[in-house]
Amino acid sequence: MEPNRPSTTPTLFQDRSVFAADYVPEPAPSRMAMMDQLAFNLRSGMVGATPSHVICSGPPGTGKTACVRALFAEIEEMTDRFIPVYVDCRIDRTLYAIHSRVFARLAGRPPADDMEEWDVTRAVAEMMRERKAVLVVCLDDIACIGSRSEVNLALATLLRMYESYPGTKIGVVAIVNDLRYHLAADVDRSVFSVFHPTEIFFPPLYVKEIRGILRDRVRQGLAPRAVPVKVLEMVVERVREHGDIRVGLDLLQRAATLAEQDGRRRVTAEDVCTACESSVIDPRLRVIRAPA
Numbered sequence: 001m002e003p004n005r006p007s008t009t010p011t012l013f014q015d016r017s018v019f020a021a022d023y024v025p026e027p028a029p030s031r032m033a034m035m036d037q038l039a040f041n042l043r044s045g046m047v048g049a050t051p052s053h054v055i056c057s058g059p060p061g062t063g064k065t066a067c068v069r070a071l072f073a074e075i076e077e078m079t080d081r082f083i084p085v086y087v088d089c090r091i092d093r094t095l096y097a098i099h100s101r102v103f104a105r106l107a108g109r110p111p112a113d114d115m116e117e118w119d120v121t122r123a124v125a126e127m128m129r130e131r132k133a134v135l136v137v138c139l140d141d142i143a144c145i146g147s148r149s150e151v152n153l154a155l156a157t158l159l160r161m162y163e164s165y166p167g168t169k170i171g172v173v174a175i176v177n178d179l180r181y182h183l184a185a186d187v188d189r190s191v192f193s194v195f196h197p198t199e200i201f202f203p204p205l206y207v208k209e210i211r212g213i214l215r216d217r218v219r220q221g222l223a224p225r226a227v228p229v230k231v232l233e234m235v236v237e238r239v240r241e242h243g244d245i246r247v248g249l250d251l252l253q254r255a256a257t258l259a260e261q262d263g264r265r266r267v268t269a270e271d272v273c274t275a276c277e278s279s280v281i282d283p284r285l286r287v288i289r290a291p292a
């Protein structure tokens, strides 16, 4: 076998990236209402003022991250005076890590190793002032930052930056997926007095929304007619049972891989059953079933 020769076998996948966790889809039409609400709250950032702060809450897999990332991408295309920064708090859990992420977004490189936390914050403020830029920082899965005091400190340093560095303007979009966690009630009074967030709730997806999202992804990612309607319905049913669309996206990718390995141009019910057997699903997902 010659290792570098491109394969001539037709592939079932047209674009594998649409099944990846970091793929940013166009939000489904049903989620446009949330996208519009978010855009409405952030609109003052477009004219150089501090945007309103927002909490996006809802169970896992309801499109919160997808919605914020899609709007941030639109903002980036429109202006460089209103700068969206996405921070995944599952990865960046400390104040230093969060501010470093903001620094990297503005400077195009991470802070030097010898920069202290306050150096990074000051550099962020100076870059904002130099560029006359307003920021909106998304703290995705903010609960991962840790204790109540750490969450308060992270919010306070962003929301009250204007006190130490006059002229800096930052809006915060916090994302929460644990419905038992009430961020607004959990922050200190001193933080709340500058936070006053608008809450945008992302309800569980209806079955027809699940079907629409999966169908779109099949169209974008796989060859035409690769997934017959009946097979897609099996996947929809599986998502309905588990209440998380990611289960369906993963299943489609696994089932299509099985068909491709077998040299077939169509995914069958057996592929889906085999893919189901090999996928490990978090048993807690069964708690939230998709509404019919």
Ligand SMILES: Nc1ncnc2c1ncn2[C@@H]1O[C@H](COP(=O)(O)OP(=O)(O)OP(=O)(O)O)[C@@H](O)[C@H]1O
Binding pocket: 020, 021, 023, 024, 025, 026, 027, 028, 031, 058, 059, 060, 061, 062, 063, 064, 065, 066, 067, 176, 177, 202, 213, 245, 246, 249
């Ligand atoms: N409205 C939508 N349109 C298209 N795809 C969507 C939509 N909502 C969710 N998805 C897809 O479903 C998957 C989960 O979405 P997303 O990551 O935004 O959920 P989430 O609410 O942030 O979940 P979590 O709270 O677990 O982080 C992603 O693959 C995303 O592309």
Ligand SMILES: [Mg+2]
Binding pocket: 064, 065, 066, 140
């Ligand atoms: Mg998310």
